[in-house]
Amino acid sequence: MTTITPQATKDAPPGQGAVGGSRTLLSFVGGQNLSLIGALAVVLALFGILNENYLSVSNMQVIAEAATITGLLAVVQTVVIICGGLDISVGSQVGVASVVSAMVFTSTGDNALLGVAVAVGVGVLVGVLNGLVIVYGRVNPTIATLAGLAAYKGLAQLLSDGRAQGYVLNDDIFVFLGRGKVAGIPAMVWILIAVAVAVHLLLTRTDIGRNIYAIGGNDTAARLAGININKYLVAVYALIGVVAAIAGILLTARTGSGQPTSGSEGLELKAITAAALGGCALRGGKGGIGGTLLAVALLGCLENGLTVEGINSFWQNVAQGALLVIAVVIQQRRSGERAVGLPT
Amino acid sequence: MTTITPQATKDAPPGQGAVGGSRTLLSFVGGQNLSLIGALAVVLALFGILNENYLSVSNMQVIAEAATITGLLAVVQTVVIICGGLDISVGSQVGVASVVSAMVFTSTGDNALLGVAVAVGVGVLVGVLNGLVIVYGRVNPTIATLAGLAAYKGLAQLLSDGRAQGYVLNDDIFVFLGRGKVAGIPAMVWILIAVAVAVHLLLTRTDIGRNIYAIGGNDTAARLAGININKYLVAVYALIGVVAAIAGILLTARTGSGQPTSGSEGLELKAITAAALGGCALRGGKGGIGGTLLAVALLGCLENGLTVEGINSFWQNVAQGALLVIAVVIQQRRSGERAVGLPT
Amino acid sequence: MCPAPSPTPEPDPPATGQNVTSGAAVHDLTKRFGPVQALGGVTLDFPGGQVTALMGENGAGKSTLLKILTGDHQPTGGRITLEGQPLTLESPARARAAGIRIIPQEPEIIPYVSVAENVYAGALPTSAGRRLDRTELRRRVTADLDRLGFTGVLDPDLLGSQLTPAQRQLVEIMRAVTGEAKVVAFDEPTSSLSEHEVDALFRLIRRLRDQGTAVIYVSHRMQEIFQLADRIAVLRDGNLVGVQDARSTSVDELVRLMVGRDLSTMFTRRRADRGRLVLDVKDLTTEDVRNVNLQMHAGEVVGLAGLVGAGRSELALALAGDRPVLSGTVTLDGQRLRHGRPGEVIRAGLGLAPEERKAQALFLHRSIRDNSSLVVLERLRRLRFVSRAAERKLVQQYADRLRVRAPSIEHEVRKLSGGNQQKVVLARWLARKPKVLILDEPTRGIDVGAKAEIYQIIADLAEEGVALLVISSELPELLGLADRVVVMQNGRVTGELGHEDATEEAVLSLAMADDIAGVTPAGASS
């Protein structure tokens, strides 16, 4: 009957493939992301022709830096979506971390490391709290984190009294985080790269990652296979807490002070958009970091290009919505999804 | 042996019950919504004790009126969630309708009916567009309407140049919609009641409603049962377009002019929150109008009560988040969801 | 019914485990689901080195017992012992660690990971910390496939979402027998397998038994039970009504124990004359089906036979309008059917009760009533409002006729036992009364009593002039029912046998036509 073909099929999810070096890049990108790469190429070419400076190194740095905070959140959002959850509270968590880092920094006589450490600690606590509510309160992840969206925003406002707090740009560490460059690449972008690579390896190369795919793909199967789903869920939300805290610290470093809401509101939608555009199935079990990062890059290049061209924000909204749909339609056509029935 | 006993059990899902009059009310409320009713009673009692004016007729009218626009959107959001979709663009659709109604009104020499008609017409177009993108573009509903969120907002801003348009409070129809009362109940609340009852009957009493539940419950099975899923999806999104347009017209009537974004931004999250709190499963196939309306009422009473008590908005955020979680936790405990595994 | 090996009617005392310290046992086990008492105090041992079969009607509590043994459900009362030691199973992980495995009735597959990872989920091999060792994983899975004889049928690199029902079942089986297993329970493992895999499975079960593993085997197929079991425990309404020695009991006795009355188990259908032509399939070609020609007449029962993946289900779906048709035509009562429009096909008068009830037919969170009435709503409505009284009456009628076991027709379908869920699917199409009805594995997971009932219903429908296409992997059943048997392989019809010529051997040789070198497909008979 059928014979076993040992190589991975073309449908294999990204990061499933072999161990070898050249395969790794392709697996990181993922075959099904080719249309995203195409869209990215079109955007780069288009704006590159319209404006000679668009493709300059400095503008690429600007784009990368502007996309970093969204990128970090999109990476962890990908993880939680793969395991069948969602985190709508990420933006508020960023606000909390931003305020905490700046306030601790200021109140401990400009101790940057302590500020960073406490912010990350608070991030872990918030993430674990989310996880516990979901697991032991048996609350749907969407509802639980919707509640978190309001509650943590309130927390950040209460801590800061609604104002920007502290001033950190007299400190070398924060200045480095906000403006430093290593090998021509901004420090924040390095952080994004480090987090993305770590999470990618986690998802594709460890049994932990594979278990995350299992939980999102079929929770009953995962439970019967003896995977401790509860532990995994709490851990994933804690991971989100940590990465959101890092994003909050970067926000502080960029703006110079702790921002309770400014700069973090609405990030959840951007992160989810990027993850979904990057190929995550919102019902879980499917997706990868490669696609998400491509989507982040695409959205970032688009936004920057529209601004460079001086297009007003109303048209930008229309253009972004339309382009998002077009990118996905092309992606779907290519992958040959069936037309009859619910196209999820 | 065969053990079908003809009486209905208490497990019957909401809106399933018998034909008789007294059963109808219970079926409308739904057995599993008892914890929502409990929460509502607690909120009413608490604020009623704290403040003598809280339970007054005039304050109840205020609460009902304030909740109307969210309520309308939550009702249609319930329908689309039941059939397995989602509409994140409702807020932006409201903005478009608000602007269109006011601008048409003003530019046709104060013809209110024409303003209303054109706004509804545009609503149908927008809804059908959403549906077509989802069905024929095979785009995931979340992504498609996320794109719509941006695009229609941009559209409203472009139409209005980003500012409030027209002035309608010199017209009897708009004044009646915004401030009129019938039998002591505000006109807008009557509209909500009419829409809710119509949609409830549609969902529970007609074959159309059954088919909507079927599509959300298992799309493959629905397709094999001969349901034209595509037609249904487009129709449901068109329904959303119409009701969002009505909401937009009411927004115009209430604020006196066409508002491109103010008063409509963020409504999608409120509507989804209400639907989910009211018992809709976000993966489709489950939910009902009764639960959603109760959730709208609960959130409305809570918000009003917190404001009445002069609690600042930061604490309100924290309180709303916390109470949302508590309500759901209690609901889950009561319905005895299993603790192990993903609690969706 | 299936012919049983002639048993010796010798009333031996129920066999107990020869060795009390091996295998598992349950003591006074009870389980309630709200108002439903699924188990009412069952005391039973599953000794090592023996195959204990568990029988009983749909909803008797067999799956529930197994789910408790694997920690998936918590018992309301009672104890479990393993090798004589008390054991609390607070989670599936605990049960797995203790060496208790189950192949559940409905395979649970993880969609977007490979077969290999599906098999080893929860116990993936790692090296250097938690690094997934893919080489080792592949080695193990390949070895497992080899050992179990599934090498040809299951590619370890396929994704879970790409598997056929049979392949999904094989994955479940592989999952259960990896590692150290002391107790292995099979919950109707053969319901979606064909002969070839069944043979491999039986070899596996016998090997496990010989290694001293306690095997629990749940099935509604008498033939298998007598082939495999050492002892047979019968459940009725959640209570143990007897444990029989397999060598000394008989089919009739088991049936009496299960249903509490005598039942004629053999099925013979009075064959009517063939009516007018209702369904005419000409050169139908889809992605998985090639050049199929098929004619069906009113009042005729056509059996469709074939091995796993022969394309029978694909053909059924294509006829139901759910597959893109590349070429060919389907004509129903003179009306040419357009493809891609299942609704139109249903209205034209063709119904399909599909193979995978959970994925393709049922709305698990809705009531029996909602599920059963879905395709007849247009007859029950006035001005689009559905008449509830008429609906309830109709559904009740078919639920009674099929003996659906539930507190009421308002019960959610997900709370029903597997067999009862299947009956709900059948009820839907019986209520619709189409001109042509395709039943894909209609008796999958159905108990003896209900099976007889379904055979009767099929006969009645044929009598009423319905043309029936029955797909079944249980050959005896197919041969008993069908007026003629159409055999498929690799998406092609390889032959057709009249009732008289249709023997198991003839069908199988057509089903494996390609594999038997030099044999040309037999020409269509009758």
Place this chain on the structure above:
Amino acid sequence: SSGKESADDDGPAAPVTGKISLTYLQKQGDQEYFVGEAEGAKEKAAELGVDLKVVNLGNDANKTVSEVQSAIAQKTNGIIIVVPDPAVGPQVVRTAKDAKVPLLTSDDQICATGPDPSACDKADLIPRIGFSGSQMGGEVGKRAAEEFKKAGWRAADTRVISAWKQDVTVCGDRVKAAKEAFDAAVPGVEKTDVATDNTPTGAQDKIAATITANPKVKHWVIWGCNDENVQGGVTAMKNAGVGADDVIGVGLGAYLACKDWSGGKPSGMKAALFINGRDVGALAVQTMYDKLKNGKEFPSESFAPTTMVDAGTWKSAGVTCN
């Protein structure tokens, strides 16, 4: 009812005798300026022995109507409001008038008979306490022009960036006034509008893109709707390697500008208009109190003082920096 009935105007309401309760409805209540305004109002209320409730309206015109109704249902004695959008003004005025509750506005003007205060009959304007958007913009433009002249730049290699959230009407007013004041003093400098979301990071990203698009520009002048926009712009300049000497940023609010100055390093943030929300909040409560307690008519408009501050003067001007 048809909703049209309106209470007859039967003269000024009698002075309130018991404890006075007031409601202060604010747009964007989570923004720094309005937080300060609320604090000023609360301090004043405590001093006068008045019961004061502060409600945050966000940017929601619909919530504005609801909260006005709610305050009336709570039997408040007077309403002070900062509307998110002047277009909702007539509805607010009507609702308050029907309930015979005195209405005072702060910060943003509203008109009783139409959506546009600038096209409103003087008599129909509601009494108002606050700053004038066009006056603030004018100050900013004027100061920017002064700085420009002081720096001795040429118009040809200078570019002005106006950064604001383009769907916020009052932002548009401020920026427009700044442009006019600047043009009056220094004609001929090219201007670029940058659409932001009024947050520092949003402004930083967008202005960074604008710098990219205009590599030939040597000197930059930045203003915007608030301090966030200007600070984000100044940071983007710094990151793009534009020296502090080549940037003139004129903030609006001074609450973020002061942070740049407190670092003591040279900054592109050259000045900022200090507007003290506390003063406005306190003055509004006092005015309402006088009316309710003593029957003193509202003045048609009263302004709280604004001060232009810079790195040298901000501390003495009373700017507090968190």
